[in-house]
Amino acid sequence: MRVHELRNAYPIFLADFWNDGTEVNGCMAGGRRYLHVNNNGDVEPCVFCHFAVDNLRATTLTEALKHPFFRAIREGIPYDGNLLRPCMLIDRPEVFREHARRHGARATHPGAETLIGELADGLDRRAAAWARIAEEAWCSGRALPMYPYPPGEEPGFVRPAPAVRRAG
Numbered sequence: 001m002r003v004h005e006l007r008n009a010y011p012i013f014l015a016d017f018w019n020d021g022t023e024v025n026g027c028m029a030g031g032r033r034y035l036h037v038n039n040n041g042d043v044e045p046c047v048f049c050h051f052a053v054d055n056l057r058a059t060t061l062t063e064a065l066k067h068p069f070f071r072a073i074r075e076g077i078p079y080d081g082n083l084l085r086p087c088m089l090i091d092r093p094e095v096f097r098e099h100a101r102r103h104g105a106r107a108t109h110p111g112a113e114t115l116i117g118e119l120a121d122g123l124d125r126r127a128a129a130w131a132r133i134a135e136e137a138w139c140s141g142r143a144l145p146m147y148p149y150p151p152g153e154e155p156g157f158v159r160p161a162p163a164v165r166r167a168g
């Protein structure tokens with residue numbers, strides 16, 4: 001991937017939001033590493049997750065972080081350990097549906113509820129298709145994280161570029 005080529009060419013860490021679960025030990029949502037507050041004050045698990053149980057007009061951020069909804073999200077990570085499937089929204093949509101159902105999370109804008117409604121079947125199919133690929137890649141050991149650095153390596157270590165298969 002281009003991002004791997006750039007990481008190996010420059011002493012910087014370029015974030016690839018959707019593919020860097022390996023670098024942060026899975027999903028960062030629910031206050032594990034961050035959360036998102038929208039312009040209405042709704043405290044959402046992540047910027048892509050438009051559901052909330054708390055609003056900062058009625059509760060503090062500390063209280064929101066302690067809510068069982070956020071606790072459940074944090075405690076579930078990293079699921080079965082495959083960091084190539086870190087996302088409760090698209091890799092494990094059944095996980096988020098259960099969190100939302102159990103804790104009464106409400107959609108924070110019209111249409112957001114489709115994530116756990118009319119889009120659910122499509123997300124499940126997409127997640128299952130990716131799971132087959134991700135399991136093979138994870139079990140093969142081809143997806144080791146760059147950070148933390150390997151034992152004995154100094155900052156500046158760059159992982160050898162992965163083999164890139166090109167069509168044709």
Ligand code: SF4
Pocket residue numbers: 026027028029045046047048049086087088089090
């Ligand atoms: S829920 Fe998905 S998009 Fe949001 S932080 Fe977790 S892995 Fe990333």
